[in-house]
Amino acid sequence: MLEKEKLEQIEKNAKHLLQNVKGKPKTLYNIGVGHEPNNEAKAFLQLWPDITIIGLEPDLTIFCDRVKEYVGTLYPWGLWKESVICEFLISNIPGWSSLLKPHDQWINNAKGLDFTKKVLISCVTLDHLDKMLGCPEDIFLWMDIEGSEFNALQGGKSVLESGRVKWIDVEVSRRPRRLGEPCEDMISKYLARYGYRKVMKYGNARTFHNVFYELGNANGNN
DSSP states (O other), X not given: OHHHHHHXXXXXXXXXXXXXXXXXXXXXXXXXXXXXXXXXXXXXXXXXXXXXEEEEOOOHHHXXXXXXXXSXXXXXOEXXXXXXXXXXXXXXXXXXXXXXXXXXXXXXXXXXXOOOEEEEEEEEOHHHHHHHTTOOSSEEEEEOOTTOHHHHHHTOHHHHHHTOEEEEEEEXXXXXXXXXXXXXXXXXXXXXXXXXXXXXXXXXXXXXXXEEEEESSTTSOO
16 A cells, blocks of 8 residues: 555656746656656656656666666666665565665554665765766756665765756655655755755655755756
């Protein structure tokens, strides 16, 4: 039931968000692609057919399932504040795997939830990824990485300072479920340093919502 709720919410989130984007993104950084039928990238492509789509999915099982049908270029990496090898906790419920350890209370309250499977994955920073891709313009950064959003943003100081990331959408838990998981206020204050303002938060899932940020005037006058 939790999985069905999340998939339905993701689809609604993407459609709702795109209706409120000012300007035209040229590149989508789709961080945390997830398993089918997650389709944020397709929603972007339908609205902006010439957009360049870059996806990251560190779960190799999901990556192998999606790489052939993904509408952009998909890489098997995680996003973190440093370019390192990290321990990745695989959930028995698809879509809940994370680099962060879960709170015991969450495990106890969520019946059947298990994170005993662990694998090592390659993580890159947002700055490293951006340089590898040639520092494109007019980037939309979409992140759904199960509590690691703040850590990922900390690895993107150069690209955030550059003003090339015009829009950012992150998923935030209503109550932190993992150790070190940020609250909405923490992310908002951090992004405000780089000139981002919160445009809206949306989504009515029981455990999370999304927050959409815009850099000054996303049409180009920051």
